Amino acid sequence: MPELPEVETTCRGIAPHVVNKIVQAVVVRQPQLRWPVPANLAEQVVGQKLLGVTRRGKYLVLRFATGHMLVHLGMSGNLRVVARREDPGYHDHVDIDFGAQCVLRLNDPRRFGAVLWTSAPLLEHELLAHLGPEPLEALFDADYLYQRSRKRKLAIKAFIMDSKVVVGVGNIYANEALHAAGIRPTRAAGTVSRAAMERLVSEIKQVLARAIEQGGTTLKDFVGGDGKPGYFQQQLLVYGRQGQPCRGCKKPLKEVRLGQRSTVYCTSCQR
Structure with a gap:
């Protein structure tokens, strides 16, 4: 979507x-x-x-x-x-x-x-009142995400996809940011260190900014307001690449289901 x-x-x-x-x-x-x-x-x-x-x-x-x-x-x-x-x-x-x-x-x-x-x-408005901060704004930082995650047993991928925590980090970009930050998506959010949260926040901001510059990711139906497709799909490192070699360590990428969503990660590079 x-x-x-x-x-x-x-x-x-x-x-x-x-x-x-x-x-x-x-x-x-x-x-x-x-x-x-x-x-x-x-x-x-x-x-x-x-x-x-x-x-x-x-x-x-x-x-x-x-x-x-x-x-x-x-x-x-x-x-x-x-x-x-x-x-x-x-x-x-x-x-x-x-x-x-x-x-x-x-x-x-x-x-x-x-x-x-x-x-x-x-x-x-009821659809907006409980939304978390925008991921590209200053309010979304490592201190915020670290404090919100303490004692949470929810998988870190599901945690950052919760719109009450931060808005707009959907499935594609959660996969990509967690890979870039070296964090296994199945880890409990409350076990992720402050240093790892710093990396994760930075990667979320970077991957979203790059995707916006490229006009988004076209997988099936999406086109932008001008009718043109997005091109970020060409830069995806893990999403949709299950079974293919990790571009870092060359080991095959693993796919699991988290919250009924496809979750792809590297068992070597992400911990």
Whole structure:
């Protein structure tokens, strides 16, 4: 599914095309997504100027004077800027129409995404209120992660994928960061040392930053806001490489299931 770098790539890709543009119409072809699209969504935004596009965790946030539209890409969705003349496809469920300028179109084959509206304070929304810090911000550091992990028996991989601990460290990037930090993903979070947490935080920040620069990771369905795929997959060291040689020690990479997620690591380089 689209993870933080893919959502950030989408955010950066669409913003220059739609910010400060006025919504002319909203077209909802399929209201039954993960949660129903609000029936009054058009009433909330038509005629309003889009003031900004930001990201919180894996949610895209479209800011208007009277509230915020929250967009989640689900398992395989994408939010793209398209020409108004481009006919919608079968899985193109929601259009935010900016008139002659462009259309912001949500494509979501599995319908696990969401388009929601809130006029309440943004960070009080039930989907955002309990989220942890952003991984690329200063608040997310080794001291924070070390203190949060003490006495936790949860596997370190599952721990850093908990959005209440830190947002946006999805399966792909958790695999990669733990490998780079030399930490076995099955280790209990509470047994990871302060020094190892320092390495892990640094690697999480680096792997996410690199992925954003490369436009995210395209595995099946993801494309960025400009319709182009991400290229970080070419740099993956462990994810999807089970059975292949570790690029460090050359031993075959092992795959296990943690939380029903594929987890790939090196039994020699990660401890």
